[in-house]
Amino acid sequence: MSTPRLQLSGITKRYPGVVANSEVGLTVLPGQTHAVLGENGAGKSTLMKIIYGAVKPDAGTVLFDGQPVQVRNPQEARALGISMVFQHFSLFDTITVAENVWLGLSKTLSLAEVSRSITAKAAEYGLDIDPTRPVHTLGVGEMQRVEIIRALLTNPKLLILDEPTSVLMPQAVEKLFVVLKKLASEGCSILYISHKLHEIRELCTACTVLRGGRVTGVCNPAQESNASLSRLMIGAEPPQLMHRPQQPGVPVLQVQGLNLARADQFGVDLLDVALQVRAGEVVGIAGVSGNGQKELLYALSGEDVRAPAGTVRIGDTDAGALHPGARRKLGLHFVPEERLGRGAVPTMGLAHNLLLTRQEAIRYPRWAGGWIRLRELEQQAAGIIARFNVKAGGPRAVARSLSGGNLQKFIVGREIDAAPRLFIVSQPTWGVDVGAAAQIRGEILALRDAGCAVLVVSEELDELFELSDRLHVMARGRLSPSIAAAEATVTQIGEWMSGLWHSDVQAALAPTQEQVHAQA
DSSP, X not given: OOOOSEEEEEEXXXXXXXXXXXXXXXXXXXXXXXXXXXXXXXXXXXXXXXXXXXXXXXXXEEEETTEEEOOOSHXXXXXXXXXXXXXXXXXXXXXXXXXXXXXXXXXTSOHHHHHHHHXXXXXXXXXXXXXXXXXXXXXXXXXXXXXXXXXXXXXXXXXXXXXXXXXXXXXXXXXXXXHHXXXXXXXXXXXXXXXXXXXXXXHOSEEEEEETTEEEEEEOGGGSOHHHHHHHHHSSOOOOOOOOOOOOOSEEEEEEEEEEOOSSTTSOOEEEEEEEEETTEEEEEEOOTTSSHHHHHHHHHTSOOOOOTTSEEETTEEOTTOOHHHHHHTTEEEXXXXXXXXXXXXXXXXXXXXXXXXXXXXXXXXXXXXXXXHHHHHHHHHHHHHHTTOOSSOTTSBXXXXXXXXXXXXXXXXXXXXXXXXXXXXXXXXXXXXXXXXXXXXXXXXXXXXXXXXXXEOSOHHHHHHHOSEEEEEETTEEOOOEETTTOOHHXXXXXXXXXXXXXXXXXXXXXXXXXXXXX
C-alpha cells in the first residue's frame, strides 16, 4: 500500500452557533480521484479550506505524503503542491486574467510568460479565455475557467475542485474530465466536490460522505446509483418534478429587434434579439458562458437602460429605459448569476438583504419616518428561511456566513416569495445539492402553474430540459428561434451553441456587428 497523499484525523472546526466539521477523517491516495459528498451546509467547503490553509482547524492532524504538516495559509499549501478551485471565485475584479493568475505563481515569471502559459493551457484543455481581459467583464462560466487554468498551471500534487462544473457546458465538462483523468494517471490526487451525482460516478474511485459536519459513510461511487448516493447524502431520494401540460396565457415579456452595442471592449453585442415569454410558461436559454447572456440579462433587469424604444416590453409598458426598481413595480423579479456582490451584500444580514429587492412589497417593512421596522423585516426573512429550508443562524446571519447552496436558496426564495408576475433567474441551482435543487425547480414550476412568466438562463442542459416549455440558444450575441423542449435534443442544442441555426437568408438579413456600432 503506497503512502497516502493526504490523511486527515480528528479535524474539527467550530463557528459561533455551528460545528462545521466534527472529528473528520479522510484518506486520499496518490493518483486517486476522491469525492466528498454532502448536502449544502454539511461542511465540505470548510474541510477543503482547512486543507488549503484558508481556514485553521480547532483540532486534528494533517499528514501530507506521510509527513505531519500545519498549513497556515494558501501560499504554504501551494508550496506543498496543493491547489484549489473555489466555488466562490477568489479573483480580483479590477485586474486582468493574467494578473490574477500571476499572483499565485512564482515571481520569477514575467507577466508576458504567464499570459503565454495561460493561452497554451487554455488551448490544451479547451477552456477558451483571453488573458488580457479584466475579470469584471467575465461571466461566471468564464471565471470558472480562469480558476481551473490557474490551478492547473501550478502542476499540483493534490488538486481540490469545489463545484468545478457548476457553470460549464457539457462539452467543456467532457474536456475537463479528460484532463482530470490524465492528471490522475500521472499521480496527481484530486479531491472533488460536486452535487452532480452522475459526474461523481463517472470520475471518482472513492467517496467520503459528510452529514452535519461528520463522516457518515465511505463508498466506491462507481458501484452506486444516483438514488443510492442521494440516500447516503440527504437520507432520501429527491422528489420527482411534476411538469404538467399547460396552455400559456398572454405575453408578459416581449423583446423584438434588440440591437445593443457592448458596453465595454470585452463584452458581446446583442444582435436582433427576439424573445417572448408568456404567462404560465417557462422559457429556457442555453449557451456557453460569454455569448451575450450577461448583456441580455442586464438589458432585461434594468441594469442596462440603453435598449431602444419599443424593443423591451413588460406587459403593455415599454420598459427598455426603466431602472430595476421601476421594473419591479411592473412585477419583474430577478436572480443574478453572482450570489455574493450582486445577489446579496456579503457583510449584511439576511433580513437586511431583503431590502435590496423587496422595499416596494406592501407587506414588507417600508421606510417610515426614517426607520426600518426590524421586527417585521426579520419575521419575513425567517419565513423565507423556513420555507426554503435555508441552513443559517437566523435572519441576522450575514450572507457570507452561509454555504453557497444555502445562500442560493435564500436569494431564489426572496424573489419567489414576492409572487412575481415575471421571474427571470440565471443559474438557479448553481452549487445546490440534489434535494435543494429539486425544491427550487419545483418552486419555479409552481410559479409557472400559478400563471407567472418565467425565463431561465442556465448552462445545465439537464436543468433546462427539466424545467422549460420552450428553449432558445444564445451564441455570439444572437438568440436562436425557440423550439419546444419536448421536440429538442441535446445534439441539436449543442449544434445551435455554435450558431448553426441560421439559414443563409436569416444571416444576410440580420445586422452585422459593424452596423450595430454605427447605430450606437
